[in-house]
Amino acid sequence: MKKYFKLIGAIAIGCLLGLLFSYWYFAELESEPGININKMDDSYSAAIEKASPAVVNIYSEQIFKNNKRSPQRLNSIFDSSDQIRTSLGSGVILSSDGYILTNQHVVGKKSIRVIAELTDGRKFITKLVGIDEGTDLAVLKIDDPKANFPSMELEDSDKVNVGDIVLAIGNPYGLGQSVSMGIISATGREFDNPYSNYLQTDASINLGNSGGALIDSSGRLIGINTLMRSSSGGSEGIGLAIPSTLALEIISDLIQYGEVRRGWLGFSIDKQSLLLNGRILISQVSENGPAAKGGLRQNDVLVSINNEIASYENLYKTFARSKPGDEIFLKTKRGEQIINLSFIAEKAN
Secondary structure (H helix, E strand, C coil), rough: HHHHHHHHHHHHHHHHHHHHHHHHHHHHHHHCCCCCHHHCCCCCHHHHHHHHHHHHEEEEEEEEECCCCCCCCCCCCCCCCCEEEEEEEEEEECCCCCCEEEEHHHCCCCCCCCCCEEECCCCCEEEEEEECCCCEEEEEEEECCCCCCCCEEECCCHHHHCCCCCEEEEEEHHCCCCCEEEEEEEEEEECCCCCCCCCECCCCCCCCCCCEEEEEECEEEEEEEEEEECCCCCCCCCCCEEEEEHHHHHHHHHHHCCCCCCCCCCEEEHHHHHHHHHCCEEEEEEECHHHHHHHCCCCCEEEEECEEEEEHHHHHHHHHHHHCCCCCEEEEEEEEEEEEEECCCCECC
């Protein structure tokens, strides 16, 4: 019986010492400058505070064709079948001198006026630098030499992994700047166009979020929110964003040339073969195209692309990022023979 009392006493003393140590430890923490134990829970306020000033609301006045004929021709600079509508969206300031990245569908093909509203309430009329329908991106510029604008820090989107925490910032339904949280659900998503290489997220993306920022937990830009897959018209947890790495390449061309200069390779692959057995089988080679001139043939199987193991991701990067004049190196398997080929990318029409 005495042994039990001794054991209980030892346990009580241990608990008391543990409580005293805990009290001392947290008291020391609270005395440290900048540390508040009441705020040690998970929060992304620092990331939002860092990134949100560079996210702007975009108001675009666009010309839309009206199929209904007017009974009377109006005296207007527009045809009576034209209508002016205001489109709402978001944008991201990428430089302190006022370059803004947004979606092409936010500003349209024929915009009369595009206004960017900053979080501090300032509004600026912007100039359209260029659009790229292939990736649905557009670059705007605020021309105000006296102003200095908050800009977004970029992260390499190629480093993003499935499961990473992300935050979507934008102007959903014109309500004003809002934030939603989720994770990266998938990378390299292809949808609706040959240049798509989307990041997929379950962070809520709604109408008006287009052109807004998808950031990581450190407040750095990893993507431009572009569209959602939905059967109801609202967010259903499948949002798609253009990766920052791809967006940066598009911006560079639009600012420098006013258009995106893409290389044309002149071949296509059999996607069914890729899905079924992982082989990149050449299904078609354009006559007199760059690949044909280099010796590529239908039914060749790609072994390597630019000295890297052939994969769909590598092929996509080569296809989407090649410029006219780039030399492309391929290693193919033709029957039992391994063949090394090279050709020069030409300008895409």
